[in-house]
Amino acid sequence: MELTDFFTNYTLRTITLGTAVLGAICGMLGSFAVLRKQSLLGDAISHASLPGIALAFIITGVKNDNLILIGALISGLVGTFWIKGIVKRTRLKNDTALGLILSLFFGLGMLLLTFIQKMPNANQAGLDKYLFGQAATLVEEDVWVMATVTGISLIVLLLFWKELKLLLFDPDYTKTLGFNTRFLDILITSFIVLAIVLGLKTVGVVLMSAMLLAPAAAARQWTNNLGIMIVLTSILGAFSGVLGTAISASQDNLSTGPVIVLVAAAFVAISFVFSPGRGLLFREIRIRRNRRELHLRKTLTFMYHIARDHEEISHPHAIKILNNFHGFSRKSLTKLEEQQFIKLNGKEWALTKKGYNEAEAMYNKMGTTHD
Amino acid sequence: MKEKNYAIKIDDLTVAYNYKPVLWDIDLKIPEGVLMAIVGPNGAGKSTLIKSILNIIKPIAGTVKVFGKPYKQQVDKVAYVPQKGSVDWDFPTIALDVVMMGTYGSLGWIKRPGQKEKKQALEALEKVGMLAFKDRQISQLSGGQQQRIFLARALVQNASIYLMDEPFQGVDATTEKAIINILKELRHAGKTLIVVHHDLQTVPKYFDWVTFLNVKGIASGPVRDIFNDDNLTKTYGINYKVAVNK
Ligand SMILES: Nc1ncnc2c1ncn2[C@@H]1O[C@H](COP(=O)(O)OP(=O)(O)OP(=O)(O)O)[C@@H](O)[C@H]1O
Ligand SMILES: [Mg+2]
Numbered sequence: 001m002e003l004t005d006f007f008t009n010y011t012l013r014t015i016t017l018g019t020a021v022l023g024a025i026c027g028m029l030g031s032f033a034v035l036r037k038q039s040l041l042g043d044a045i046s047h048a049s050l051p052g053i054a055l056a057f058i059i060t061g062v063k064n065d066n067l068i069l070i071g072a073l074i075s076g077l078v079g080t081f082w083i084k085g086i087v088k089r090t091r092l093k094n095d096t097a098l099g100l101i102l103s104l105f106f107g108l109g110m111l112l113l114t115f116i117q118k119m120p121n122a123n124q125a126g127l128d129k130y131l132f133g134q135a136a137t138l139v140e141e142d143v144w145v146m147a148t149v150t151g152i153s154l155i156v157l158l159l160f161w162k163e164l165k166l167l168l169f170d171p172d173y174t175k176t177l178g179f180n181t182r183f184l185d186i187l188i189t190s191f192i193v194l195a196i197v198l199g200l201k202t203v204g205v206v207l208m209s210a211m212l213l214a215p216a217a218a219a220r221q222w223t224n225n226l227g228i229m230i231v232l233t234s235i236l237g238a239f240s241g242v243l244g245t246a247i248s249a250s251q252d253n254l255s256t257g258p259v260i261v262l263v264a265a266a267f268v269a270i271s272f273v274f275s276p277g278r279g280l281l282f283r284e285i286r287i288r289r290n291r292r293e294l295h296l297r298k299t300l301t302f303m304y305h306i307a308r309d310h311e312e313i314s315h316p317h318a319i320k321i322l323n324n325f326h327g328f329s330r331k332s333l334t335k336l337e338e339q340q341f342i343k344l345n346g347k348e349w350a351l352t353k354k355g356y357n358e359a360e361a362m363y364n365k366m367g368t369t370h371d
Numbered sequence: 372m373k374e375k376n377y378a379i380k381i382d383d384l385t386v387a388y389n390y391k392p393v394l395w396d397i398d399l400k401i402p403e404g405v406l407m408a409i410v411g412p413n414g415a416g417k418s419t420l421i422k423s424i425l426n427i428i429k430p431i432a433g434t435v436k437v438f439g440k441p442y443k444q445q446v447d448k449v450a451y452v453p454q455k456g457s458v459d460w461d462f463p464t465i466a467l468d469v470v471m472m473g474t475y476g477s478l479g480w481i482k483r484p485g486q487k488e489k490k491q492a493l494e495a496l497e498k499v500g501m502l503a504f505k506d507r508q509i510s511q512l513s514g515g516q517q518q519r520i521f522l523a524r525a526l527v528q529n530a531s532i533y534l535m536d537e538p539f540q541g542v543d544a545t546t547e548k549a550i551i552n553i554l555k556e557l558r559h560a561g562k563t564l565i566v567v568h569h570d571l572q573t574v575p576k577y578f579d580w581v582t583f584l585n586v587k588g589i590a591s592g593p594v595r596d597i598f599n600d601d602n603l604t605k606t607y608g609i610n611y612k613v614a615v616n617k
Binding site: 058090163166169176178224302 | 389422425426428447449451453457458459462463464469472475476478480481482483484487508510554557
């Protein structure tokens with residue numbers, strides 16, 4: 001794909017815009033699912049929408065995208081509130097209820113799809129695109145619908161920012177302050193269902209939850225501020241959409257949905273390794289640096305013990321006498337000299353004034369914490 | 372005594388999770404202005420009792436009155452300090468933000484906290500000795516510091532009744548002293564404090580009122596009258612001495 005294609009090719013532009021907006025809204029709402037520890041909920045909702053898709057076609061007998069999405073929405077909502085009902089009224093745990101509804105609805109959906117296949121007007125249905133998504137079928141109207149829903153959910157988010165933040169952190173406390181947590185819960189869950197249903201045509205039932213979770217999981221690694229996290233999640237989501245569309249457009253036979261999800265997953269992997277605060281790489285570097293620093297300090301204190309017994313601090317000593325000391329190495333001596341704590345001279349070392357003071361301060365500090 | 376003089380009055384309260392009763396037919400009258408401990412073994416229903424008072428859990432039967440009215444009408448008069456482990460401290464926010472949450476109730480829906488609320492939060496942080504940590508990421512606070520943050524959040528609410536679930540859990544001696552001093556100060560200011568407490572040895576030193584609970588309400592009254600072997604045995608079984616001596 002050439003860059004100019006984007007500006008001249010109307011279809012590609014529509015798809016790119018669509019996946020970008022979809023990535024943004026899924027990211028935004030996915031933050032809530034992740035922070036509420038409801039990662040599986042997205043998966044359950046998207047799978048629960050399948051029977052609605054099939055039933056909408058069976059009942060109306062026509063393949064109308066909007067009718068099918070309404071079917072998906074209804075069946076997704078029914079599944080979601082069944083899950084909540086099951087958790088509330090029975091002994092079943094949350095994840096059990098999620099798994100139960102997911103398999104039940106998905107199984108029913110698959111059954112109905114097989115049934116549709118045997119119907120006379122089967123081949124015009126093309127409902128399997130909802131399983132894995134088909135971004136190529138996005139039209140301008142879809143983009144407008146997605147943009148409108150994104151706008152509305154942004155307004156709702158800003159309006160109830162304080163309440164939603166409180167609910168995410170401490171739902172019981174939210175209740176004791178007199179807020180209606182049921183209303184807040186229904187509000188946020190409904191928007192999550194809406195975002196998922198909007199994404200079905202592009203990404204499909206099976207991979208939809210990754211769109212919801214991956215950007216949020218990645219963004220969480222880079223910031224400790226809720227607001228920044230949600231903004232970053234939307235950006236990452238939108239970027240995954242754009243990049244995924246570009247990659248799949250540049251090759252034949254690469255479907256867009258899975259590529260977008262893979263791009264988002266790559267962001268997650270990169271974030272888990274490279275983020276400065278929580279990433280594995282920087283954690284390892286930090287641990288090593290601390291260990292090295294500790295090593296140097298130990299050597300310096302050892303030198304201090306030797307130098308203390310002499311009248312002159314900077315009296316030179318043979319490097320050999322350090323050989324008995326565990327943790328001493330040539331490299332650490334050079335490091336200490338770089339920091340001007342010691343002076344090296346052939347086979348001898350001597351503490352500097354600065355090194356002596358540093359070691360003394362350290363020694364005294366250790367003394368007080370030990371007593 | 373007239374009903375109005377009770378900070379909290381509970382009648383025939385029964386609570387169950389999944390049909391198994393956890394609290395059975397509790398009657399409890401808590402006078403205004405006491406510093407009260409709720410004691411009982413693990414699983415006795417102490418946290419459940421507090422949550423029922425706060426209307427977090429709906430009881431099967433019974434009523435709870437706060438200053439003579441249902442909790443819903445008195446939300447602004449009650450502050451809650453949950454068990455520290457009830458939230459995920461890896462949440463992306465800072466200490467000051469958590470304390471500010473104490474002002475959300477009086478702000479009501481949609482309205483955002485401003486300078487006035489921030490000032491209140493900073494004062495509360497100062498009171499619990501956590502001002503220096505105001506911008507600290509909450510996951511990087513120690514257990515005792517997290518407990519103080521929760522206490523500060525409740526202080527900001529400026530309530531008349533404080534319900535606290537094990538505020539001394541996992542804190543060192545210094546923090547425990549600091550917290551109990553704040554509680555005593557609140558009591559002197561006429562507040563009612565209800566505290567779930569596990570260390571039986573410190574009950575007479577810290578509290579002036581005590582409730583023994585083990586699914587059923589066993590006794591409730593002034594510490595000097597009812598804190599005795601008889602009630603301890605009824606609550607903890609014959610091994611309560613082990614509990615006292617650890
Ligand atoms: N969400 C719940 N679902 C089912 N059972 C519960 C739930 N919460 C508590 N229970 C049960 O209710 C009983 C009372 O629990 P509660 O937490 O009130 O006890 P507690 O006195 O606070 O105990 P602890 O000293 O351990 O904090 C226990 O048997 C517990 O297993
Ligand atoms: Mg408890």
